[in-house]
Amino acid sequence: MSLSLVRSRALLGLEAAQVEVEVHLANGLPSFTLVGLADVEVKEARERVRSALQTCGLDFPHNKRITVNLAPADLPKDSGRFDLPIAVGILAAHGQLDRERLAGHEFAGELSLSGELRPVRGALAMSLALHAAGEGSQLVLPPGSAEEAALVPGARVWRARHLMDVVGRFQAGEPADPGEGWVRVETTAPRAAAVAYPDLSEVKGQAAAKRALEIAAAGGHSVLLVGPPGSGKSMLAQRFAGLLPPMEVPEALESAALASLGGRFSLERWSVRPTCSPHHSASAVALVGGGSPPRPGEISLAHHGVLFLDELPEFPRAALEALREPLETGQITIARAARRAEFPARFHLIAAMNPCPCGWLGAPHRNCRCAPDQIGRYQGKLSGPLLDRIDLHVEVPAIAPHELLGAAAGESTAQVRERCIAARERAVARQGKSNQALQGAEVDEHASLDGAAAAFLNHAAARLAWSARATHRVLKVARTIADVAACDSIDVAHVAEAVQYRRGLVGAN
Incomplete structure (x- = not known):
């Protein structure tokens, strides 16, 4: 036969x-x-x-x-x-x-x-x-x-x-x-410790931005960095992956499988958290995936890692709006006439932007030459629903020359990572997941406030006209801040710090 x-x-x-x-x-x-x-x-x-x-x-x-x-x-x-x-x-x-x-x-x-x-x-x-x-x-x-x-x-x-x-x-x-x-x-997986991440101590100054990245790494939160050109936004974002805990074997396998589908797998990058930095000309398909048969996009290739979007307002509006659902659900479904495919997309979003078209709005030693309507149009490229889903809005001011040249090295990535891991382990022991992943009744159960803290949050939410989503996200950030401080309860100070991370952009609320 x-x-x-x-x-x-x-x-x-x-x-x-x-x-x-x-x-x-x-x-x-x-x-x-x-x-x-x-x-x-x-x-x-x-x-x-x-x-x-x-x-x-x-x-x-x-x-x-x-x-x-x-x-x-x-x-x-x-x-x-x-x-x-x-x-x-x-x-x-x-x-x-x-x-x-x-x-x-x-x-x-x-x-x-x-x-x-x-x-x-x-x-x-x-x-x-x-x-x-x-x-x-x-x-x-x-x-x-x-x-x-x-x-x-x-x-x-x-x-x-x-x-x-x-x-x-x-x-x-x-x-x-x-x-x-x-x-x-019979491949023996190499240890991720052999690969060195860029060190956070190389960034001079920017204590507030470093604190925000520590909170984001501890709780799994997304961050928007707003500041003039050359203030260190990209340096901070490129060092964020080193603050995250080491990958477990199932995470490493899932991340490597996605990289293999995209043709990016390298044995040397095994168990190293990816940092994907697509150019701002990337289309919606490049970000979320697509094609026939469907292939993963940048958000899936950044699974268990970092998606860094520099010059955020310069991305096409359709590409940015396509990020809404993955930021909420941690997965993306690509539907076509004959087939549909689901890809995981649980990533840390680190976005960076200038405050205005020229970039110098609020800079101490440079004058902004943008008209108010230009600033409004520029910031208006980011929709309210998208900004609503970004947990921390952080100002990254320009660094004075004497601070840049004379400042001593700050904390290393290893030192900050120890605190992030301890805070995340505290959250997992309490609720079985990171604080950012809390949903519905879990927020009420694990991120409850005492009377004073609840009153402060209610007052801030009313004054700043937050949506229910924004209020819940501030509450989860406050829970992470308490975990970093090794506190079982959320105090007014934790809520106050979380509130200040929602003031980065006009119209962000």
């Missing part, structure tokens, strides 16, 4: 659905047909597979009608990941490989015309899908992809450098020595 079955996987969001590559050889007019909702890159596999088999000296069935079916037929397939399973399927259907030995293996890899195997994106997602399903299949992947997939605990992964390595392993009859290219990969 000239029929073979080889298993692989297709990517749909973070899911890696199993695909059965069925190859049938029949008599008739010679042809090579690919069916099963294959994208252009997959259809081009016909020429890559034909050339690779011929270059390797393998017998290609020129005189046969070759039909390759990628099942299920309604699942979109893209990229060159199916080159290797198609080549293996043709060789197995032609009798050159042992069909029985192929059982229990899944293949993915792009073929060069010489038969070399090239890495594919999403290898970690494939390995995670096997692990979640509890299947005992073994993965056969190219170099680079194999090391990535082997990060999943218990994964059985083989690395093949060349098509002939696979042929030697599964050829019919007595298996040949596959050579040095066929290796069982």
Whole structure:
């Protein structure tokens, strides 16, 4: 029977659905047909597979009608990941490989015309899908992809450098020595401590902004930094990831899987919290994700890390408004006519902006040349609902030259991180999650105020015309400030400090 079955996987969001590559050889007019909702890159596999088999000296069935079916037929397939399973399927259907030995293996890899195997994106997602399903299949992947997939605990992964390595392993009859290219990969995840984050002590002055970042890291809050050019907003944002606690293994796997889908995975960045800094010309699709099939955007690639949006008002309005739901829910759903995909997007938003178009509004030694209506239009590019979802609005003033040149180094990242971790552990022990993640009745239960603190917050909310969301967010920030101070109850001083973090922009309330 000239029929073979080889298993692989297709990517749909973070899911890696199993695909059965069925190859049938029949008599008739010679042809090579690919069916099963294959994208252009997959259809081009016909020429890559034909050339690779011929270059390797393998017998290609020129005189046969070759039909390759990628099942299920309604699942979109893209990229060159199916080159290797198609080549293996043709060789197995032609009798050159042992069909029985192929059982229990899944293949993915792009073929060069010489038969070399090239890495594919999403290898970690494939390995995670096997692990979640509890299947005992073994993965056969190219170099680079194999090391990535082997990060999943218990994964059985083989690395093949060349098509002939696979042929030697599964050829019919007595298996040949596959050579040095066929290796069982068992990756030991490197420790994140080996990678140094930029140190907070390099930022001179800005004690108030550093305090706000400490609170944000301790409670999982978002921050808007407002200040003139050169005041240190970008330096502060780039050092924020170092204040966050070390990543747990499930977090590291999820973050690495998203990076793999985006083609950004690097073993050296394993368990290092990502900092994504898209340019202000980025579109809404670039930020939230999209395409067909859907791919993650910057907010998902920043999952468990930091999304830094510099020059916030310069981003397209549609891109900024698309951030509303992910800031609330921690996930993004990309819906298309035929498919929908969900990506996690629980990130720390650090945004930075100038107070006016020229940037010097309120600067002590420079005069602002913007008219009031220009300032209003510039700040009005940020909608009230978006600003409502940003917990801390912090002013970052210009630094005087004598303070910049003569100031001693401040606290290091390690010192501040210890306090952030202690405060976060205190919150998790009390409520099982960070303060920013509290919802509904959980806020009333874990962030309750005494009489004086409640009266102060009510007065501030009424005077500043806060929405219910803004009031709740101030309450959660006050809970974090109390945790940083190792206090079980929220005092008036904690509420007062939280209130001042809502005064960064005119119209922010």
